[in-house]
Every structure is written in structure tokens, then in C-alpha cells.
Amino acid sequence: MTYAGKVSQFSAPKVDIAAKYKPWPPIDLPDRQWPSRTISTAPTWCAVDLRDGNQALIEPMGHERKLRMWDTLVGMGFKEIEVGFPSASQTDFDFVRFLIESGRIPDGVAIQVLTQAREELIRRTFESLKGVKCAIVHLYNSTSELQRRIVFRQDRAGIRDIAVNGAKLIMQLTKELGMEANIRHQYSPESFMGTELDFSKEICEAVMDVYQPTPDNKLILNLPLTVEMSTPNIYADQIEWMSRNIKNRDSVIISLHPHNDRGTGVAAAELGLMAGADRVEGTLFGNGERTGNVDLVILAGNLMMSGVDPQVDISDVNGLVRVAEYCNQLPIHPRHPYAGELVFTAFSGSHQDAINKGFKAIETATSPVWEVPYLPIDPKDLGRSYEAVIRINSQSGKGGIAYILEKEHGIELPRLLQVEFSKAVQGIADGEGVELSADRLWDAFTREYLDNGRYTFTSHQIVSDGEGEERTITARIRDEGVEKTITGVGNGPIDAFVAAMRAESGLDFDVANYREHAMGSGANAAAVSYVELRIADGSTLFGVGIDKDTTKSALKAVTSGVNRILKR
Numbered sequence: 001m002t003y004a005g006k007v008s009q010f011s012a013p014k015v016d017i018a019a020k021y022k023p024w025p026p027i028d029l030p031d032r033q034w035p036s037r038t039i040s041t042a043p044t045w046c047a048v049d050l051r052d053g054n055q056a057l058i059e060p061m062g063h064e065r066k067l068r069m070w071d072t073l074v075g076m077g078f079k080e081i082e083v084g085f086p087s088a089s090q091t092d093f094d095f096v097r098f099l100i101e102s103g104r105i106p107d108g109v110a111i112q113v114l115t116q117a118r119e120e121l122i123r124r125t126f127e128s129l130k131g132v133k134c135a136i137v138h139l140y141n142s143t144s145e146l147q148r149r150i151v152f153r154q155d156r157a158g159i160r161d162i163a164v165n166g167a168k169l170i171m172q173l174t175k176e177l178g179m180e181a182n183i184r185h186q187y188s189p190e191s192f193m194g195t196e197l198d199f200s201k202e203i204c205e206a207v208m209d210v211y212q213p214t215p216d217n218k219l220i221l222n223l224p225l226t227v228e229m230s231t232p233n234i235y236a237d238q239i240e241w242m243s244r245n246i247k248n249r250d251s252v253i254i255s256l257h258p259h260n261d262r263g264t265g266v267a268a269a270e271l272g273l274m275a276g277a278d279r280v281e282g283t284l285f286g287n288g289e290r291t292g293n294v295d296l297v298i299l300a301g302n303l304m305m306s307g308v309d310p311q312v313d314i315s316d317v318n319g320l321v322r323v324a325e326y327c328n329q330l331p332i333h334p335r336h337p338y339a340g341e342l343v344f345t346a347f348s349g350s351h352q353d354a355i356n357k358g359f360k361a362i363e364t365a366t367s368p369v370w371e372v373p374y375l376p377i378d379p380k381d382l383g384r385s386y387e388a389v390i391r392i393n394s395q396s397g398k399g400g401i402a403y404i405l406e407k408e409h410g411i412e413l414p415r416l417l418q419v420e421f422s423k424a425v426q427g428i429a430d431g432e433g434v435e436l437s438a439d440r441l442w443d444a445f446t447r448e449y450l451d452n453g454r455y456t457f458t459s460h461q462i463v464s465d466g467e468g469e470e471r472t473i474t475a476r477i478r479d480e481g482v483e484k485t486i487t488g489v490g491n492g493p494i495d496a497f498v499a500a501m502r503a504e505s506g507l508d509f510d511v512a513n514y515r516e517h518a519m520g521s522g523a524n525a526a527a528v529s530y531v532e533l534r535i536a537d538g539s540t541l542f543g544v545g546i547d548k549d550t551t552k553s554a555l556k557a558v559t560s561g562v563n564r565i566l567k568r
């Protein structure tokens with residue numbers, strides 16, 4: 001991406017911000033309880049992708065996309081799914097009919113349909129529900145002071161009447177159609193956040209008087225954060241206030257429906273649950289009006305991370321991303337919590353080092369507790385792999401490079417070799433300014449250590465002197481492609497080969513350290529050897545060799561080290 005524009009100078013805004021926007025007044029709830037509560041069980045979930053999510057799309061879902069979303073939500077284990085606004089469009093109406101007529105609604109799953117409190121819309125909604133086994137009819141009208149004044153131009157009593165009349169018609173049709181056993185009821189005072197609490201209580205209780213809920217047949221009171229206009233603690237206070245003050249609390253389910261205008265929809269939902277709510281409406285990855293609905297995948301992931309079973313299946317997050325992107329025709333951001341392509345990836349060196357050490361610690365841990373720095377949740381629990389956890393660019397360090405080489409190629413670089421090789425990688429990454437793939441990293445390692453210069457080791461023979469420790473080596477090497485035979489004497493094959501290479505190259509060096517380990521297993525197992533060579537000036541450098549034969553891998557490592565001294 002290139003930037004061709006000119007950065008304009010920042011100048012103070014001309015608007016009088018303090019006069020134009022007002023802080024949200026605090027809620028009078030001095031003995032609020034929610035700040036000291038924790039969430040210990042999953043709420044009842046209601047997925048509203050097919051309604052609130054759908055109504056916010058550039059291109060609303062057609063039948064095929066709706067069905068794909070429906071099957072996914074059912075598969076995840078949602079038991080309440082808002083499937084549309086059947087009186088609003090033929091597509092929504094037909095989809096509800098299809099679900100009912102095709103028998104596609106599993107037992108235990110309720111479809112939810114939304115309607116305004118308008119007679120023709122309510123009647124049409126009931127038409128769509130003929131034959132349904134279990135549905136929630138969701139009635140809403142807007143109640144905030146702003147909406148009352150600007151949109152409805154009605155006082156509180158007028159707004160209350162809209163809701164009550166809507167509820168009465170719904171009750172009447174439920175009875176007339178003999179659907180009492182099949183229909184549950186939900187009421188939303190839309191724009192609840194902007195509604196005075198005493199009026200929210202008044203209108204909800206007026207609606208309750210119509211529905212007559214009981215502890216066995218509860219009314220869902222959905223208190224939406226239709227537009228998020230304040231910090232999430234205000235919503236939590238409002239929810240706690242309602243939960244404490246609404247009459248017959250045991251006959252209602254308090255439901256949250258947060259939007260995300262200020263980017264704190266998830267926090268609002270979580271604090272709302274701490275404040276006493278029982279249920280949450282939201283969508284996969286937060287699709288929905290404006291900045292979206294609350295993201296159910298994040299909420300479920302957050303529960304998991306806190307040790308609470310979310311009661312919905314998010315174990316294939318990549319699959320969910322594919323469905324959401326297909327159905328909504330909107331992309332998921334690479335940094336989207338839990339789901340984004342980059343959220344389990346570390347580029348920066350110190351993070352990579354810590355993750356690498358964390359993975360090693362987990363391998364030998366006796367406790368099942370997940371403890372990997374910078375990875376608050378195990379990507380595997382979301383169906384994400386460890387493959388992309390560490391990626392290399394100029395911000396990366398030795399730990400990350402070592403992690404990739406170990407994971408992809410089974411080689412465990414000694415610490416000092418990690419430091420040495422990371423400088424080479426840094427040089428390449430800085431020079432190219434791009435990410436280095438695992439293949440590119442291996443290529444760099446090969447050029448630096450494995451196929452790295454003038455000499456190539458070919459074969460050897462060892463002869464013992466038969467008495468003490470002395471060994472004579474006769475080795476075949478190639479010197480810039482030319483076959484040569486060299487000999488040397490030492491107290492073992494490495495020592496003897498070092499003597500031979502010293503004589504051949506004219507260099508003064510000896511072996512400061514040697515380590516080898518197996519790479520892979522079974523018939524394909526090989527040995528990788530690391531030799532640290534000390535040069536006359538006291539400095540050291542590494543050579544690396546890989547071969548099925550342990551001795552050969554060591555001799556190759558010496559050859560690699562000699563090539564590197566020569567390049568210096």
C-alpha cells in the first residue's frame with residue numbers, strides 16, 4: 001500500500017465539543033452490587049444474526065445464506081435464534097415458513113421473530129408462525145425521551161399505550177390461534193439506555209400486566225443498548241436497577257442486547273451479566289447495525305478463558321469466520337479477538353521468546369492450567385493451529401526463529417547459535433523489509449550453515465592405532481567442486497578431522513563445544529550436530545551438520561564451521 005497524499009496540519013476543531021455533547025449522568029445506585037460479582041455460568045444466548053445482523057447488511061441474506069447461517073447457529077448449540085422480521089419482507093416471511101414447514105427446527109430450539117407494535121405487522125407475524133412448535137414473539141417499541149419527542153411525538157402515556165396495545169393483540173392472537181403452548185413472549189423497550197429508569201419500569205410492568213408472566217412461563221424483558229452512549233458501567237447500573245426494582249422478578253428473564261457504538265459492547269454485556277441479567281442477544285463476530293451488535297464469539301471465548309463453559313460450540317472458529325464472511329459478505333478483521341488471522345501470531349522478539357518458553361513449560365507441566373505468556377487461551381481450543389503463532393520479520397528475535405526451526409524442521413539450536421543465526425536473519429529481514437516465511441528461514445539457515453561455502457564433506461574412514469586413543473582419519477572432501485583426500489590424527493573422529501581440516505585450510509581453530517540430537521524418528525531419523533569452533537583471536541562461531549550417521553553429521557558440522565571462518 002502506498003501513501004500519496006499530504007498530511008494536513010492538525011488544527012483545533014471549530015465545534016464547541018462541551019456544548020455539543022453531554023456526559024452521561026450517573027445512575028443513582030450507591031449500593032450497586034455488580035462491581036464485586038463474577039460471571040460463573042453462561043447466560044441464555046439468543047443469536048440475532050438473521051434479524052439484527054441481517055438488517056444491517058449492504059445486501060441482506062437471501063434464502064441460501066440465511067439457511068447456511070441458521071444451520072451454523074443450530075450446530076453451535078444456540079437454543080434461541082431470532083430468524084427475522086417476517087412482517088417486514090417477503091424473504092423473511094418465506095424463511096420463517098420454510099423453517100417451520102421443512103421441519104428444520106430441532107426440538108429444544110425456539111425461533112424468535114420481531115415485530116413492531118402495529119396491528120397489521122403483528123397479524124402478519126402470526127401468519128408466518130402457523131404450525132410452529134416453539135417460537136418467541138418479540139415486540140418492541142422505542143421508549144427513550146429523544147425518540148418519544150422526535151420520532152413518535154408522544155408523551156409517556158402514548159408510548160406506553162403503543163406497547164400495551166401491541167402486547168394485547170399478541171395475547172389475543174396467541175389465544176385465538178390456540179398457540180399458548182407454542183409461543184413465548186418478549187418485550188423490548190427499544191432505546192432503553194436513553195429511557196428514564198422509572199419509565200422503563202413503568203412500561204415493562206404495564207406490558208407484564210398484559211402478558212401475566214409466572215415463574216413457569218416467564219416474559220423475556222430485553223433491555224437493549226440500542227445505541228451505546230456511555231461507559232459500560234452506566235448500562236450495568238441500569239440493569240442492576242431494573243433487576244432490583246422490577247416487580248415479580250422471578251417471572252421475568254432479563255435480557256441484554258448491546259450494540260457497540262463506543263467499542264465497549266462486550267464490556268457492557270459482561271457488566272450487565274454481573275448486574276443480574278440472565279440472557280444475551282448478539283451476533284457472530286458482532287455484525288449488526290452501525291458498529292455492530294455484541295459479539296457472541298468474543299463473549300463465549302471470554303467465558304472459556306475464565307474457566308466457564310460457554311454452552312455454545314466455538315471450537316471451529318475458522319469455520320465460523322468462513323460462514324459469517326459468506327453470509328454477511330463482510331470481512332472479519334485480521335485482529336478480531338479469537339477469530340482474526342493475526343490474533344495468535346507474534347512477530348516481536350520478546351513475545352516470541354516468551355511464547356517459545358511457555359510452550360516448552362507446558363510440555364512438562366503437571367498441572368492442566370494453560371499458562372503461555374501472550375497467549376491467554378490455547379488456540380487449539382478454538383480449532384486454531386500453532387502454525388501461525390510465531391512469524392518472522394525484522395521485529396523478531398532468536399526465540400521466534402528457534403521456535404520455527406524446531407517446529408518445522410526438528411532442530412533445537414543451542415542458545416549461542418540462536419543468537420548467531422538471529423543476526424543473520426535480522427540482516428535479511430531488515431534488508432528486505434518483509435516477513436520471512438518458514439521456507440525462507442530454512443533457506444537462510446541452509447545457506448548459512450548447511451551448504452555454505454568452499455568445502456563439502458563427502459566420506460571418511462577411521463583407522464585406530466590399536467593401542468591408545470589415537471585415530472587416523474582419511475576423509476574425502478570437495479574443495480570448490482574438486483575432490484580431495486585429506487588425513488589427520490586425533491583422539492577421536494572429530495579431533496582427527498579437525499586436524500586434517502586445519503592442515504588443509506591453513507586456519508587455526510579448535511572445537512570449543514559440541515552437541516548433537518536426533519531429528520525426526522524411525523527410518524527417516526537423522527542426527528544434527530552443532531560444533532562451536534574457537535578461532536585464534538578467541539572468538540567463536542558455529543558449524544552445523546545433518547546426516548543419518550552421527551559421526552558424519554559431526555564432520556559435516558566441522559566443515560560448515562570452517563567454511564564460515566573462511567567467509568569471515
Ligand SMILES: CC(=O)SCCNC(=O)CCNC(=O)[C@H](O)C(C)(C)COP(=O)(O)OP(=O)(O)OC[C@H]1O[C@@H](n2cnc3c(N)ncnc32)[C@H](O)[C@@H]1OP(=O)(O)O
Nearest residue numbers: 055085087088089116117118140141142151152162190226
Ligand atoms: C433498533 C432496531 O433494530 S428495531 C428493528 C428495526 N428493523 C427494521 O426496521 C427492519 C425492517 N423494517 C421494515 O422493513 C419497515 O420499517 C417496516 C416494513 C417494518 C415498516 O415499514 P413502513 O411502515 O413503511 O415504514 P417505517 O418503518 O418508516 O414506519 C415508521 C412508522 O412506524 C412507527 N413505528 C416505528 N417503530 C414502531 C414500533 N416499534 N411500534 C409501533 N410503531 C412504530 C413510527 O413512529 C412511524 O410512524 P409514522 O409513520 O406515523 O410517523
Ligand SMILES: CC(C)C(=O)C(=O)O
Nearest residue numbers: 140188190191224226
Ligand atoms: C429491537 C431491539 C431489541 C433492537 O434491535 C435494538 O434495540 O437494537
